[in-house]
Amino acid sequence: MVDDVLLKHQDLINELKSDLGTAKFDNIFRKKTESLSKPDQFLIKMEMTRLSQPVARFIDLRGQVTGEVRSYEFNGKQHFMDNLAIEVFEKAIKQHGDYTLAVYEAVMNTENNHKILQKNAKKQALTKPNEPDRQVKKLECHMVKFASYETRIEERMNYAIKVQIQISPSDMMEASTSDISVSGCKVKLPVRYKLKREQKLKMRLVGLEQDFELGLKKGIEYEVVAIDSINNDINHIRMKRTFIECNASFDDFLRSFIHGNKRRYKVNLDNTLDAVIIKGYEQYYLPRVTSLSIFLAEQDDILTPTLVLSNENNIDIIRYFNDENKNFILTNILNKPRLSHLLAQQGHVKEGLFYCFTHISAGKIFYYSATDYELNQTPALKSLFLGFGSSKNSWRSFKVQLMPSHIDDAFIPLSLPETASEDVAKLNKPPSPRVQGVIQGAKYLVLLTDITTKQAQIEYKKNKYNKAQVNALKQYGHAKQAHYPDIDVVPLEYINLRSETRYLYKTEVQLEQEERGKVTGFTRDFSENGLQIELPQPMKYENGDLLLMTLPDLQKITKKHNLNNLPYEVMAVSKTKTIINLRSYRPTENSEHAGATFFTQLIDNNKSKLKASAESPKIPGLSTALRNMLTKSVCQFPFYIHKQGATHVVGAIGHGLYPSPLHLILSQYGLLDEYFDIESLFSNDILHELFIPKLKDMKRQDKPFQLELYLRFNPAAKDIKTALICDYIPLTATEINKQSFVKASIKRELFFGFRVYLSRTGRPDTEYLSKELSYITQYAIHKAKVLEEELWSVVGVGEILDITDELMQRFGIDPSILVEMDKRKTLWMQRLISNL
Template identity: 25%
Template sequence: MMQDHDKTLYDQLLPLYEMEGFDDLLFKLTPTESNSERLIIKMEVRKLMSACSRPVDLRGKVVGECRRYFLNNVNHWLDDVAINLYHRRLDIYQGKMTQGLWDDLHNTSNSYRVLQRQGDVRAAESMDTVETVPLRFGHYLSRSENRIQISSRIQAFLPDGTEVNGSTIDLSNSGMQVKLPAAFRYDEGSTLVVYFPQLGDECRLPELFSGLNYRVVGVELNFNKDSFQRLRLRLVTSTDAIKNAIETKSTQDTVSSRSENEDKFLTTRSKSYEQIFLEQTSSLPLFFCGNKLRYSLLTEQNRSLWDYWHDERNLPVVDKLFSAARLQHLALEGLTSSETLVYCFSHQHSDKTFFFSACPTELTPELRRLFWHVGSSRPSWRVLRVTMAKINEEDTRRLQDISPAYIQQIDELTHIATIQDLTLETVNSDYRIPIKPKLPSRSLNQFVHERDPIAAIDAVPSVLAPQRKEPRYQHKTGTILIHHTSGELHGETIDFSPHGLNISLSGPFSGSKSQEVAVTFTDLKRVDPNAPLGNVPYKVIQISEDRTNVKLALLKDRHSKHRSHYLQRLIEHNQHKLMLDSEKLPDAPLLSAMHQMLLTRLSVTPYFLVRRGETLQVSGIGTNYPGSELSRILHKSAAAGMISLAPVLGEHLSKYANGVTRQRNRLEQIRHEFYVAATIANGVVIAVKSRSLDSFETPEERKFFISQAKKRGKFFAVRNWMQPIDDGSQWLNSETSEQLMKLSTKRTAQLEHEFADLCVYGEMSDITDEVMMRLEMG
């Protein structure tokens, strides 16, 4: 086979072989070669142009399906890549099957021999894959027409005229799903001309032989790296030929038809990824009824943010973050959505916790610098982004079908707020770069929150599962609680469990959460003096607003196991006398409605990584449309119809995800900060450069990068957050899988393998405004 650098030379010489002027052309094209070298080239041309009567049989030699073709009076077995190459190269070889053409057909880009030589076998990819098809959250495929599942041979011509052969998977009046060779590129939005030779012959419809225009509306990820790419196509040509073919085939007993089967796979996949996002997001969603905060939606990852907004009594005070003045600004009439940064810290005084918070618009430059200096040096320093969106009539109409019984409750909701924690400990010193103003610290007292009253906020878990570690039982029995400052307080139990206690006290308790107390069960000790229920050490979990009700957890010491076992036996022997304190689970329809409203209002860009051998791949990136500016950059930097993390992470997923994917000393979560410069010309992104925070040595170097980025186009700062996924299969419903198995065992297996290989959930947030404010460049 000719070398790549010789290919241009030979392509000019081969069509003129044995024709007048060949020697002159050879001399002109090789002015620096010697006569002996020209002779070698001439001999190579003679060899390439020698007649070849051997058949080409590529079965088992290429990645793709081969078909039989009768060419030059010989039967050949070629795949789609080879047949297209044959037609393109035939004129160069003067319309004959020659040794050169025979060699070309055996050395196509999808030949196993070529792949092996290049070290590019698909089963052992050497680079992480950062590009994927976007997942449109909150949007599911639906059809107003039935489809039939039918496998029928088709011929498709790509926009550049390349012919590919494939088959249908299912067919409807307005669209179809097809399998075409994976060796070719298919751009979403492009138009294909499709011929139906088999269907036209079976249904006797001449129009199916003339070619129909279809637009590519979906390209599925080829996770198995097999030889086929699945496409969803929409019919563009106005015709009844497909409708007539479906009616004809539907009347035949040999056709196995199942309606909407592929949509079920796509919807199941989307909903499973959505569930991961809803249960793993680090953002804290809040639901308002007018000016009143009504619900918070809790996940494992946002619980720390929820717990942060609890005072020394462990009572929720996050509603104080939304003062009347801030709500008026965030929920301004006529705005569909708004957002602001909020700087926060807490201060302990007289065993009480006081929270301070301020938005940039509430601070003068001097007050802002004072707030930064005082707050950023404390462990309680937080930088939050609050996004507020209005619940509109479209939401109500969409939710009527989901939760008709709860429509009145949903109607009462007016706004959704999402809190993102943008704090990164390594950049806290940035806030102390400006000179501290000569203002007294008491100037910040205007930003302190009121402590009371405590709002009744329902903390709704994002998953319909019991949250308690053990059952609780209602029972009243006398107790004495001893605390180092409150002294001795008499009371009685409200409910208890082997490891927990809820007590009503005769007087106010002056302690704080996490402090230790000793509890004696006086009534139970009188019944059994030997019971290990005297001076039992407990830790304070929560204190009521009037401080007369305390919730406690048993402290672990060398006697705690004996005490909990005693209480467990006490419960078991008195089951008939005790009333179970049932845990109140969230209403499923209301929770579903909350989820639907969140999915259409993404404040972050969620993404999911799977492990394929030794590499990581992006299996999905959640989006809304039209999406944020960051999301649009991720779209513009990818192929048509795709979305990519490359503008931020480059092609180094493994490097940045190592902390949460390694087997030993694995981290629970990691955070990165990236600075991204997008060069834009005539509204088109022509280059993107990304640098991680740790690649800069000084703040001045970061400022220079930002200024240069803004001169050339756009600057973005991105906060990237990752956490490990231990068992991705748990989000693929087993009952749904069983139903899908009836439609296609292969597609179901692909879906199960995809979720079994999930290893990382991540989120990206655009923090450009926060960085520009922090570095005082905006």
């Protein structure tokens, strides 16, 4: 009934909010409500009282609004808000004189808040005339909001006991707790008792004193943190202890009492349940990210790459930008002019393209690169660069995305309170001073994605050029430097990163290569398909070299396998040229390899005797810190394929801090709720005829399966089914067929081109989630099982990357047509923000 009354007078309440906090509010309230009944007047007055209560809530709008979010400090507390929210916040603070609930709600209800946009979109959809009845359909997909989990400082036990609160020597009131922890509590109190934030008071735990001798006749001092209105009669007063008593025995008693009774009383698990699901999906996605994560630090007013987070899928980009002396030449590519041009763009995520090829002369590798902006500025050389560069085997096309990065995001604690166990307290620590020193100064994150395809390279080769002018490309060349800035490559630590366990073992090996002769060394470790070899002197082996390996000592223990002249490929070489990583070489995918067969049997028969190799990170905790910073800045469209019985579904999509165009399209039609229909993007035909057969043939360590998605979007359509035309295209399809779709789309509607990546998943990283899963299991084992079943059902993980600009360059679309379409895209964005 209360909600009905407030809803009935919502317009009046909104009017009164604009005057709340002013000196004349009581008079204004009286005049505007004089025609209402006394009960209605009372309820509206209580609503105004609720909005006037001071609060201490932390505001974090990252990923929740369309505006660009930045840090903002108020009264010593750091918030994250965009310009619109800051404007609303400062205006509301001035009006109300304090940080009250009215201020908080005003900031959380700005017109560009995603929840408000979705709410309005649903409301608009329901009010549209002549819309056919919609059949209720099973919604199979849900959204996973990355890094959206919260942390409790300590365990709170839902426990109701009688307390006495003393505001002054002559003012005592009876109340009861709602929950209690060592350092705070929440108390139910009638609304007639007026308390203020930061007010200090004394409280006696009379319910406990009846059964225990606490020695607290004078009570415990608490400070009011916040006041939450529950209904017309009751407020929840959240309080923290001041610890002015310094009573260690009582602290120990309360800690022991909570620990001993938390199985009898309900422990709030909501935030931990959410955290396990979100972290589980994050851990599936991050090792399969195809983009190389590069962190930029500011040094002498110049942004410079200093840290790179690598995984299995992006390691080839690192190898490409290592020259003949293993110098990482990335600073040449991401130079000051190019970064300055990117930073001058509008929006959260700055985007661009660049093309690169190499030329080898006198055993040295020389790099040539140009951005799309640079080529458009020099049209006379554009066809020359694209045509000549794409004719070389070293040709690469890259997409660049640049966004802010905050070192505060390096710490994502467990969702568990530190009081849960000693192990949790040890793990719930921010990055070490050493790690903080390494990441200090990291201001931006660059995602570099290799989007090269053979078919696209063929298309770029169609650019006609005069071979006599090739020397003009020198202006795009990167000169050799005497010294290259150090860039630390940090591998992403993840249980599934290594497809095979390596075992420590030392035995003699003999390596032979035609150009460099024979050398004898020793194994450091081996797995089924690989070895790490240590040599007595440096050898000029390079990645990709083929060697013949003989194992004389191991040959003595087997007659079944011939361990002479086994072909192996060089995968990595240390800077000292003495440590070599080798992988078994197979001319074809199904070829047998005698060495791999031997090591597989050796491991199977001797697992109890062999010692697994545990690789220690160079700087413990650095990989985790960078992974957290990356998690906080996801800007692609992750999706997950689940196996449900005999069928497969796209069961979840990920949403990071920055929405992709696909997120925006879904949000226009109110489809980013907790559960929604994703069939408009992933139809059953596409899923079961294209994705699933490929997924079944893949192994977890395989490179992602790739294809392109061409999307024709009519933003004026009433529903998403009529708004979208999706065409999934194999990378081998001819460009003629692709161009016809693109040209038909861009003239009147909006065209988006995407690269789709699909990988096979391994088992979930339950070690990473073990503490939180164990905690849930203690109090709700059935919920833990449901979580594990959901995560174990994930068989595929993918991501979708916007490559519209590259397609326009590749197809040579008329720039004037593109300008018109970009205007329509901008108009669509504006309408999405203001009219949804």
